[in-house]
Amino acid sequence: MDTENNALVLCGVIETEPVLDHEVFGENFYRLDVSVPRLSGAQDLLPVTISERLMNSQVAPGTRVGIVGQLRSYNKVMGGAGRLLLTAFAQRLVAPDETENPNIIRLTGAICKPPAFRTTPFGREITDLMLAVNRAFGKSDYIPCIAWGRTARYAAGLSVGDKLEVQGRFQSREYQKQMPDGSVMNRVAYEVSLSRLTCLKDAPAVAAQPAASADQPTVQ
Numbered sequence: 001m002d003t004e005n006n007a008l009v010l011c012g013v014i015e016t017e018p019v020l021d022h023e024v025f026g027e028n029f030y031r032l033d034v035s036v037p038r039l040s041g042a043q044d045l046l047p048v049t050i051s052e053r054l055m056n057s058q059v060a061p062g063t064r065v066g067i068v069g070q071l072r073s074y075n076k077v078m079g080g081a082g083r084l085l086l087t088a089f090a091q092r093l094v095a096p097d098e099t100e101n102p103n104i105i106r107l108t109g110a111i112c113k114p115p116a117f118r119t120t121p122f123g124r125e126i127t128d129l130m131l132a133v134n135r136a137f138g139k140s141d142y143i144p145c146i147a148w149g150r151t152a153r154y155a156a157g158l159s160v161g162d163k164l165e166v167q168g169r170f171q172s173r174e175y176q177k178q179m180p181d182g183s184v185m186n187r188v189a190y191e192v193s194l195s196r197l198t199c200l201k202d203a204p205a206v207a208a209q210p211a212a213s214a215d216q217p218t219v220q
Contacts, residue, residue, distance in 0.1 A: 005109065006070040006133050006141065008088055008170065010046065011102035012036035014063050021049060028052040031087070034065065036103045036170075044103065044172045046190070050090040059093075066094035071105055071170060071192070073141040084142060086190040088170060103169045105192055107143060108200075109133035110163050117156035127152040129194075131164060144191040151197055158199060167196040 018030035030050050035043045048067060050059065058065065069091040076085050109131040116128040129145040145166060147155040158164075173189045 006107055008069050008071050008105045010036055010067040010088055011096045014061050014065055017061060018059060046170055046172060047087045048090055049087045054090060054093055064096045066096040068092040068094055071143055105170050106167050107131060107133050108165045111158055111160050114160055115156050115158055125149055125152045127155040129155055145194055146191050147194045163200040165198040166194050168192045168194040
């Protein structure tokens, strides 16, 4: 089942009015942004897709909401180029639980691009992973993930095709992109910041560094 490969729980405050995004077989889907807190006190502003079937008077700016669903990806042409975009796809709305982690995702999928290891100007070790997660009807979601420290060093040695179970947080990250004409554009990237990683060809899981180390609002 999809929920075994891809399970997401978010709890936060709706920040924007729902806007019609697309239609599938006569069912309308809306896009809105939800602000979700980190342990550090920073906020992730995350895109959410919700069906008209779940819409009610509580789905409005300023309202706290609990979302159970999946992390989905899709391609969209922007500025003449295709971009991979992520969205939290709401399958159920639940009462917010203040005692639980407000942002948790679990994925099972296969690495579909060679892991990219790098070190930030501040000396932090990072590995970028792209995980292909199967969905019903022969579809797949392509989820960018980021590992830190000891987990990054371990992930850097993995290969395309390796199957992983991961757990982490759906996060937003602002960055600047230099364009061919020399101008600089401010952009926002969305990814999963990993707190736990298991390669299924091995056994033990690899826990990430403490949350305070991984809770970085920006990565250059």
